[in-house]
Amino acid sequence: MSYPAPWHTIGRHALLPAAQHDERARFDVVAHLNAHVAQRLAPKVREAYESRALNAWRMRHGHEPADRHQVAEAMKQDPAYRAFSLVRRNTMEIRQHAGRTLVAREAERLSGAARAANEGAATLRLDPNLDLPRYVTAVDTHLMQGGYTAERTALDVSNAANYDAGMYATIGGSGGPWNDAAGRALVAWLKQQHPQFAPRCIVDLGCGLGHNTLPLREAFPQAEIVAVDVAAPMLRYGHARARARGFDDVQFLQADATATPLADNSADLVFTTMVLHETSRQALPKIFAEAHRLLRAGGLTIHLEQPPYRGLPAFEQFMRDWDGRFNNEPFWSALHETDCAALLAKSGFGSANVFESRCTAPPAGGSTRGDEQHEDFGRAPAWYAVGAWQVAKGLAANG
Structure with missing residues (x-):
């Protein structure tokens, strides 16, 4: 089994939150869990489907599952799939928690650094009167609290920094x-x-x-x-x-x-x-x-x-x-x-x-x-x- 390189090897820039030892370790754990999900648990789900759930479905219905909905019905109680889903969902929750706790400590510095970098720049054009689409504002996409548009303070960049710092862990370094x-x-x-x-x-x-x-x-x-x-x-x-x-x-x-x-x-x-x-x-x-x-x-x-x-x-x-x-x-x-x-x-x-x-x-x-x-x-x-x-x-x- 292969694993991603450590979090500290990602690209560094002045806006990236400065992670301490335990914060880096949390991201590494999540990245390794995602590798485990992909390389070990996902193949076990396929194995369970082909060796157990598929045959059981054929016996009950006389045919193979016709689409993803029928596969989901066949697999919903299978322990291999339940374990896969549990770990994968938990890695997303842990990853978001790790990002939030890291950024909360750094929020004031990050906001100040962004403000200093952006001040007077003609290349950044914001529209405070823009009507934001509901598909962005109504959903905590990827389980990120507040989604992409949340601003807890004036000129807040916390969720953007969270997204940047944690993307490595979410996709296992890919x-x-x-x-x-x-x-x-x-x-x-x-x-x-x-x-x-x-x-x-x-x-x-x-x-x-x-x-x-x-x-x-x-x-x-x-x-x-x-x-x-x-x-x-x-x-x-x-x-x-x-x-x-x-x-x-x-x-x-x-x-x-x-x-x-x-x-x-x-x-x-x-x-x-x-x-x-x-x-x-x-x-x-x-x-x-x-x-x-x-x-x-x-x-x-x-x-x-x-x-x-x-x-x-x-x-x-x-x-x-x-x-x-x-x-x-x-x-x-x-x-x-x-x-x-x-x-x-x-x-x-x-x-x-x-x-x-x-x-x-x-x-x-x-x-x-x-x-x-x-x-x-x-x-x-x-x-x-x-x-x-x-x-x-x-x-x-x-x-």
């Missing part, structure tokens, strides 16, 4: 030292599949604190980069974090991804990374329509997510659906049952210009991942990608 694997995966895909593509303006919708924005700045140093999110605390922290890492020209903009203030035909690349499942059925087509509005002719929109359930074996659907049932991800299941390719086509791109692909992150220097190839049903550094090219006079450009 994001690399800077937790930017999805951004690196997108860059690798672009360089391999479309090496001549040279965007002049790149828009990251739902950027969070910008983990996956910065690899695009590294890959396309001449491009204008605009990172968009609804959560002011994430943007304040993310902007200060980017500056602390030497990325002084990345723009952080508070806006709703369904209706940004950016101009028509102003972007060459509009992307999201693991954002769509945190939106809603109503917002999703509006986000795709906004991407269509923003793109110039020859531009590209691409969205990295976990794979849709269509075509997957019922057991894999069931395992991948865990976050939708137990990790405060209310749109997870519905998103993965949605045909995003068809939805993009209806958003103005046309079916001939829509594609599906796969993006895999190359190894990062100083990787914190113990075993990057292990199947963990959603936390490996590889993503399903769905996208579309904007067309010029009926012809796909760059496609």
Whole structure:
């Protein structure tokens, strides 16, 4: 069995909370528990399904489970699955508690550091009058109390710092030292599949604190980069974090991804990374329509997510659906049952210009991942990608 490297090996910057020995140890324990869940407990769940639950279901119903719902019914009392779910849920609760206690001690310093880094910067644009979508404000996503938008004090960045410090433990180090694997995966895909593509303006919708924005700045140093999110605390922290890492020209903009203030035909690349499942059925087509509005002719929109359930074996659907049932991800299941390719086509791109692909992150220097190839049903550094090219006079450009 392989394990992630220690928490202290993650990328350091001035905004990262300064963890003490026991705080580092808590994150290491959670990361190792997540590795145990993926490498030891998940295979036992499959074994239990194939050796016990599947046969019992066949005997009762005369057929195999047809979908994830029937697999869930077959497995709900199985001790292997109950143990898997118990440990996985507890690791998320422990991880959030570890992050909160670390950040609470550092909250005043972090707020001051972010304020000092952001003061007078034209590259951070916040909108205090923005109407925040309910799918963000009503849910403690990933069990993080208050979610992305919570502000306990003026200019608070506590939850953003919690998210940054604890992401390593949540995904067992698979994001690399800077937790930017999805951004690196997108860059690798672009360089391999479309090496001549040279965007002049790149828009990251739902950027969070910008983990996956910065690899695009590294890959396309001449491009204008605009990172968009609804959560002011994430943007304040993310902007200060980017500056602390030497990325002084990345723009952080508070806006709703369904209706940004950016101009028509102003972007060459509009992307999201693991954002769509945190939106809603109503917002999703509006986000795709906004991407269509923003793109110039020859531009590209691409969205990295976990794979849709269509075509997957019922057991894999069931395992991948865990976050939708137990990790405060209310749109997870519905998103993965949605045909995003068809939805993009209806958003103005046309079916001939829509594609599906796969993006895999190359190894990062100083990787914190113990075993990057292990199947963990959603936390490996590889993503399903769905996208579309904007067309010029009926012809796909760059496609």
